[in-house]
Amino acid sequence: MSLGALLRMWRRRALLTQEQLAERAGLNVRTVRRLENDGLLQPRTTSVLQLAKALELDGAERATLNAVARGHPTDRPTTAPADPRPWTIPRQLPADVAAPGVRERELAIVEDHITTMPEPDEGVVFVNGMAGTGKTVLAVHAAHRLAPRFPDGQLFVDLHGHAQATAPVEPGAALARILRTMGVPAEHIPWHLDDCAALYRSVLTGRRLLIVLDDAADERQLLPLLPATPGCQVIVTSRHRLTCPGNARILSLDTLPLAEAITLFTRTAGCDGDTPRDVLAEIVRRCGLLPLAIRIAAACLQARPAWNAHHLLDRLAADGLTELTAGHQSVTAAFDRSYERLPADQQEAYRLLGSALHPAFDLDTAAALLNTTTTQAIRLLDHLLNAHLLQEPAPGLYRLHDLIHAHASALWPPDGVSAPLRVRCHTALLT
Ligand SMILES: Nc1ncnc2c1ncn2[C@@H]1O[C@H](COP(=O)(O)OP(=O)(O)OP(=O)(O)O)[C@@H](O)[C@H]1O
Ligand SMILES: [Mg+2]
Structure with a gap:
């Protein structure tokens, strides 16, 4: 076994990232990286001592490290464990319920991005769209098809971004759950989110794993869960258009062709x-x-x-x-969950737009409906667009999907909005 392979193995056993090992050993992280890549074959004796201490090696292990670091091959290559990291191969994908002949084009896009992503780049496909467009079904179907390419398993994490009666999962809690399912003992899971995310990346290093992060609420929740680890690829779904890393492939699911x-x-x-x-x-x-x-x-x-x-x-x-x-499924309940997650000013805007007799309108009409300036109207409309509660078929033209229109208009009249305002809104639409 080479010096680099030994160090990597002991570092992973200690559940440390390269950064954490460097800090513990008082070394530069670049030195640790070079050592692990066998780019620095005969390190200084003091560095070896510091590493042995940081890695908490026992007497026999220290002797092996010293020998290998002096250029002597280890006399115990066969006794070294293949990989000491705790590991349970996760197979967490839910049942595949996709109907043949539906969303084939979108499936090809997801598969293409995941299979052609050149290593060591990390591939992320980000599927977004309004409630009920089939994001989860597509992600799960694609993951089943891609599973044979990921021998270290498939993770499925429901982030409950829009679940009924359940708050979105905290990123630290999601990481802890993932680590536990992969065999990391609870007492080794750090409390601090950054440390937990570092351990997550460390445990995934060198693995080929497909991760489905379903129903993400926002970037704060999502970003710590993107492993940025070569070999691990991710499919994210969300009702929101979230800001994703630069190499992510974004796929917006619309309603189906007839x-x-x-x-x-x-x-x-x-x-x-x-x-x-x-x-x-x-x-x-x-x-x-x-x-x-x-x-x-x-x-x-x-x-x-x-x-x-x-x-x-x-x-x-x-x-x-x-x-x-x-x-337990209903269209109203699915839309309710999007509506409930909005801040109060966007909820009010949604109800007011729903009060329009016609589901399509331009910016001026929207501003009149919302009883505000065009600048403020653009801000509110952008939020509703991001939440996929509104569509923009052409620049400056907006439209509520028919079912969303029916849902929003059923919420009328908004609390505290006077009858004269409603009359003004309808007048604006008619002029
Ligand atoms: N490709 C498909 N084949 C068969 N059924 C589908 C397909 N896509 C969606 N469905 C049906 O539509 C329902 C909604 O799909 P799905 O749960 O994937 O939507 P979603 O976009 O993830 O919704 P949400 O935003 O609520 O998470 C599914 O329960 C399934 O019954
Ligand atoms: Mg879903």
Whole structure:
């Protein structure tokens, strides 16, 4: 075993980063790196002593280190453990429920980025989009397909950015959980976030691991969890457009094209081939081409053997989607969770925009609806755009997705907003 390999092995056993070992040993971190890369073959005796102490080597290990550092091969190559780091290979991916023929183009983009990322670069794919567009399903499906390339395992971490009745996971808590699942004893997990993140990177060093970070709330939560470790690649999902590292591939998931929406509906509802295509098209349009809504409508049809697609369409035409639920899923609940996470001024802006009779409007109309200046309106609109609660089909033109419009208008009237303001808003739209 070379000097570099020995030092690396003992450093990892001590759960230290290169920076931490350098600090403990009173050496420059560049010296530690060169030693580990076998770029410095005969270090000074004092440096060797300091390293042995920092690594808490026992007598036999010190003798081995001294011999190897003097250029003598170790006499115990076979007794050295292959890798002393605690390690349990994680296989944490949830079930793959992706329907064939749906989101194939987006899947190819994710796979491409992960498989063609030249080592040692770290690959991050960042999937964002409004509630229910299929971010998690896509990330999990891609991770299953890519799994064979990552022999050291696949991690799936639900960050609860928009979970019901659960606050977003603190980054330190997420790191501690990951470290525990990988076999690091609880007493070795540092309290301080920076130390925890350093240990996380250290444990991942030299491993090929795929990490899915699902439903990230914001950058504060996400950034400590990006390992920046060669060999480890990451797929992040979020309802927000977050600022990611420079080499991240950003993929915004929109609603589905009509043909894919029909495919998703027929595959999941188990429709017979006799249902006219225009009926299917009308159903998925009423679902706003949103995968979550299509899935719920399909589940409703499946749950009522007496219904056919025509009955479902009648029901959607009469009541809209808000009444429909499938198990614990509902479109209203998904949108509620985005709305609840907004600060008060953005919540009010969302409700006011929802009060408009028409879901599309320009900046001046938005400013009138929001009863504010255009500068302030732009700020509020930008926040809603980032949260994927608003779309900007062309510069200066805004649009609420039909289902979002229905959700926001159902929140009317906003508390404390007077009737005259509502009249002013509608007048602005009509002029
Ligand atoms: N490719 C797909 N194949 C089959 N079903 C899908 C697909 N994409 C989405 N769905 C259905 O839509 C539902 C919502 O998808 P998913 O949970 O991935 O959305 P999301 O964008 O992650 O939503 P959120 O923002 O709430 O996390 C899923 O439960 C699934 O039923
Ligand atoms: Mg999700």
